[in-house]
Amino acid sequence: MGVSRLVWLEKEQFVGFDGAGHPVVVSSETPDNAVGAKPSDLLLIALASCTAVDIVRILGKQRPALTGLEVSARGDQELDPPWRFTAIHLTFRVRGRRLKPEAVRKAVELAEGKYCSVSASLRP
Numbered sequence: 001m002g003v004s005r006l007v008w009l010e011k012e013q014f015v016g017f018d019g020a021g022h023p024v025v026v027s028s029e030t031p032d033n034a035v036g037a038k039p040s041d042l043l044l045i046a047l048a049s050c051t052a053v054d055i056v057r058i059l060g061k062q063r064p065a066l067t068g069l070e071v072s073a074r075g076d077q078e079l080d081p082p083w084r085f086t087a088i089h090l091t092f093r094v095r096g097r098r099l100k101p102e103a104v105r106k107a108v109e110l111a112e113g114k115y116c117s118v119s120a121s122l123r124p
Contacts, residue, residue, distance in 0.1 A: 044073035054111035068095035
């Protein structure tokens, strides 16, 4: 795994690169800068995508066929700086053939509680 990095472009606009060199545009949400994702939204996206990857892996090992997965992430933030998240809420919409609710619940539980490194990093 390579090193992630962030390069300033102009104003409050940046391009980030993961360890493999994949880019993502990052910016503030002010009108003259809003060209990319806000850093706090990237945290929510990281948590949602980390759990989603694990859910797909877990359910992919079972007979039922997963045909769709959408994860919504909403963060509650403090009203005063530094505006840290006080709670993050994930909602999972899962579609598939012959999926059992108990298997889906277990996959979500394992993803959030055991396998997702982002979730584990945020837990403390």
